[in-house]
Amino acid sequence: MTPGDPILGLTEAFVADKRPGKVNLGVGIYYDESGRIPVLRAVRQVEEALAKESLPRGYLPIDGLSAYTQATQKLVFGPDSSLLAAGRVATSQTIGGSGALRVGAELLKKALPKAKVAISSPSWENHRVVFNAAGFEVVDYAYYDAATNGLDFAGMLADLGKLEPGTVVLLHACCHNPTGVDLSVEQWKQVVAVVKERNLLPFIDMAYQGFDKGIDEDAAAVRLFAESGIDSFVVANSYSKSFSLYGERVGALSVVGASRDEALRVQSLVKRIIRSIYSSPSTHGGALVAGVLNSVELRALWEQELTEMRERIHAMRAGMVEKLAANGAAQFAFIQKQAGMFSYSGLSKAQVDRLREEHAIYAIGTGRICVAALNRSNLDTVVAAVTAVIR
Numbered sequence: 559m560t561p562g563d564p565i566l567g568l569t570e571a572f573v574a575d576k577r578p579g580k581v582n583l584g585v586g587i588y589y590d591e592s593g594r595i596p597v598l599r600a601v602r603q604v605e606e607a608l609a610k611e612s613l614p615r616g617y618l619p620i621d622g623l624s625a626y627t628q629a630t631q632k633l634v635f636g637p638d639s640s641l642l643a644a645g646r647v648a649t650s651q652t653i654g655g656s657g658a659l660r661v662g663a664e665l666l667k668k669a670l671p672k673a674k675v676a677i678s679s680p681s682w683e684n685h686r687v688v689f690n691a692a693g694f695e696v697v698d699y700a701y702y703d704a705a706t707n708g709l710d711f712a713g714m715l716a717d718l719g720k721l722e723p724g725t726v727v728l729l730h731a732c733c734h735n736p737t738g739v740d741l742s743v744e745q746w747k748q749v750v751a752v753v754k755e756r757n758l759l760p761f762i763d764m765a766y767q768g769f770d771k772g773i774d775e776d777a778a779a780v781r782l783f784a785e786s787g788i789d790s791f792v793v794a795n796s797y798s799k800s801f802s803l804y805g806e807r808v809g810a811l812s813v814v815g816a817s818r819d820e821a822l823r824v825q826s827l828v829k830r831i832i833r834s835i836y837s838s839p840s841t842h843g844g845a846l847v848a849g850v851l852n853s854v855e856l857r858a859l860w861e862q863e864l865t866e867m868r869e870r871i872h873a874m875r876a877g878m879v880e881k882l883a884a885n886g887a888a889q890f891a892f893i894q895k896q897a898g899m900f901s902y903s904g905l906s907k908a909q910v911d912r913l914r915e916e917h918a919i920y921a922i923g924t925g926r927i928c929v930a931a932l933n934r935s936n937l938d939t940v941v942a943a944v945t946a947v948i949r
């Protein structure tokens with residue numbers, strides 16, 4: 559037996575828990591105010607139209623639906639991107655953001671066989687798993703500062719500045735998983751400068767575009783790298799959260815090349831890799847995302863729904879901080895400054911164990927909580943339990 563996935567394993571334990579009023583703050587899923595995973599109205603409209611047409615389910619091309627990959631490029635790089643105009647971006651539809659990471663890792667292993675991969679300390683645990691599986695040695699760069707519950711920016715810059723040229727640097731575009739601690743635009747500019755100077759290869763993971771400030775604001779890192787003059791970089795993006803389509807496995811891999819010609823050659827390599835793993839992506843989720851993004855009305859509706867999700871998370875952060883402070887726990891004010899679904903709450907493993915055992919509240923052992931699972935009905939329960947376990 560090998561060790562299981564600590565996050566998905568926790569959901570299994572949660573499902574098996576018979577206690578009423580249990581709360582799952584473990585897995586990164588956005589739940590609505592009634593505690594359900596939403597089906598977005600924009601998505602439902604495309605789905606209904608597709609059901610009426612009853613289209614055949616043939617194979618997609620190896621790199622997916624072109625209506626999907628083209629819309630993805632505009633969303634990720636911006637509609638006026640000079641890289642897109644120059645034909646320098648090779649984009650493939652993948653099996654979720656996870657598939658984009660793995661296919662991207664396989665590509666980089668071919669291009670840079672001796673390189674190491676640097677990930678933030680801490681990072682999403684699957685980053686290490688995926689890059690190790692592709693044969694890379696994975697090292698850490700400083701990121702989270704437990705003393706301030708914020709960013710160790712000086713440590714991060716210093717560590718990036720020490721990496722060997724050619725090292726792949728995995729960066730979270732926004733809504734850092736697991737900490738919720740993000741860089742400001744000014745800080746991103748400094749990171750771009752170090753990456754360029756050291757000749758590092760940026761691999762940007764954007765799984766939460768639109769979950770903090772907005773679609774374009776949350777893509778600031780991608781846009782800064784695009785303007786930097788760096789010849790090539792990689793972006794993995796996911797629609798799992800932003801379209802609430804987790805199980806449909808909708809993601810994309812975009813590789814920027816130095817020229818149109820290089821992008822074409824990269825695309826052929828990526829297709830070869832995809833062919834060797836799963837042949838081609840799935841039809842349904844891609845059609846849903848493409849249907850929304852390519853319709854003016856549905857795109858507007860989706861943006862409205864995305865804004866509602868984002869604002870609900872902000873409200874839950876504010877509510878949690880306010881209620882904890884009212885219970886005498888003012889030390890959690892930092893939760894309101896964090897971004898996206900997650901918060902590194904600072905709770906210890908022992909406190910997380912007590913939350914689960916005594917209060918049926920599930921969080922990750924590192925203290926990571928999913929703020930997007932809070933709602934007006936469970937907030938008081940969670941706050942009371944947190945207040946009890948820190949005493």
Ligand code: PLP
Pocket residue numbers: 586653654655656657682730735763765796797798804807808809
């Ligand atoms: N990258 C990060 C940072 C994530 O949190 C996730 C979460 O699911 C992914 C990638 C993978 O996305 P997907 O679920 O689309 O595979």
Ligand code: TYF
Pocket residue numbers: 563565566584585586587682684735
């Ligand atoms: O970090 C999370 O909770 C999400 C969901 O193997 C997830 O990114 C967790 C574990 C996993 C795949 C997705």
